[in-house]
Amino acid sequence: MKITQISVFLENRKGRLFEVCSLLGQNSINIRALTIAETETFGVLRIVVDKPEAATEVFKKHQITANLTSVVAVEVDDRPGGLAAVLKTLSDHDLNVEYMYGFVEKATERAMLVFRFEDPDRATKVLSAAGVRVVTESDIRGL
């Protein structure tokens, strides 16, 4: 139950993030989760959206460098210790996190965590077995 993350290559210059995000808005694509990793000269915008195919099309059309990555998203209760419990499971099973980010879904009062694993399939199995609720592609589309 992997979901699709879109990573976008961005140069560090004024207004660039705005340009990319407005493109999504104009095409009625909703951002579910977002993070930016930045360096001195460039950044990588990582987003989870409700219509990944449409977003890919838009980026291609505007010659924005983007690629798709399989990530695993889980939902945890938005309370102290929620993330730690998930991380303990990962650690116990020797699953290495390449990077992760989280955000709170207002309607459900739950936190969504997005993980990039080297082996997302095994991670999904481990997490499901441990009783962690893994978010599906249809969850994302319908959120």
Place this chain on the structure above:
Amino acid sequence: MIWREDIETMPLENLKNIQSERLKKLAQYVYERCPVYKRKFDAAGVHPRDIRGIEDIAKLPFTTKIDMRDNYPFGLFSVPRGEVQEIHISSGTTGNPTLVGYTRDDLKLWGEVMARAFCCAGAKPDDTIQIAYGYGLFTGGLGAHYGSLEMGLTILPMSAGQTPRQLKVMTDFQPRIIACTPSYVLYMLEEAKELGYDPHKASWKIGVFGAEPWSEAMRKEIEDGWGMLATDIYGLSDIIGPGVSQECHHKKGLHVFSDVFYPEIIDPDTGQPVPDGQKGELVITTLTKQAIPLIRYRTRDIVSMTRQPCACGRTSPRTSKISGRTDDMIVVRGINVFPSQIEEVLLGIEGTHPQYQLIVDRQAHQLDTVEVQVEVDEKLFHDEIKQMHQLEHEIKKKIEAVLSVGVSVKLVEPKTIERSIGKAKRVIDKRKL
């Protein structure tokens, strides 16, 4: 003083006789000894017996950097390998570098023309010279060294870099002559001030600066800053290295040592000669070289030429400083760089063909900087920063290995590099040369 007064002040008519005799011999020599030249002559329908004097030179085919690349490493040699005494290498456009080989006599010739050059700049045999051109495969250091040996100068063989040490050696040994790239002597000016030296107390009185194009503005900066005479030396490793031509203290053009390096100025598009005073591509024939004689070698450097006598007494023709190139080669810190070399490196990475651009810049009194901008497409892009840094690092290391020049790499978004008529501009040179 004039090192070879007999030749350097010879009436032009006599000089022409020498050139004619040498060209006749040369045509015969390469035709018999070098299959590449035989093929080229045959293809052009010219035979050595058609060459009766220097005016027949236009009958001979041009030699280009492509001939050098295609016949790398030994194809252009006119002597057996055992007679080659030294080899130097410089950048080629793609693939193979450009190689120059010297016999014992070629090295003697190199020493002689460099001695002529130092004298032309104003050196005297009892002078001390600080050689801050790089020693090694680059021709600058050893060329200057051989000339100094020939002249009997006291040599400080510093090679380039280590500025505090250069300044200490200058202070301790009081050399009157400095030989290095013009940008390096300007860089040293700034360093000297920072280290507490008074540049006007420097022992250097005459500079022999070359290996890169430089302007009259730079000359003024060097002369005012250090209180010295700054002269221009020209050469290219394809021909011999430095020592093809040199300015005298009148600084009115570079005296070409035309009894051994015969110059022509041509229209680069038609190959036809242009009149004196008009700009065109410099073409050189090495009249006496043995290992790799070059017939009508296209230097790609744009200059104009005059045959008016010079107040210094030398009769040989003079060329202007280089005003441009007919190809896209640039010179960075004395090293020749072709954009195509960068292209080759990038092609070798992930098999992609990314767009790229070189931004060459020089802050006041600093050495040249090169930024390589590479457009990141889907094939190069990775969502992990770590991988992107690795990519940057890989590109940087590979380019530096090929160019022998330090660069910085900047990853940019697609279509950020300006295209003109569909073709990307490969080099943005911001230097005020």
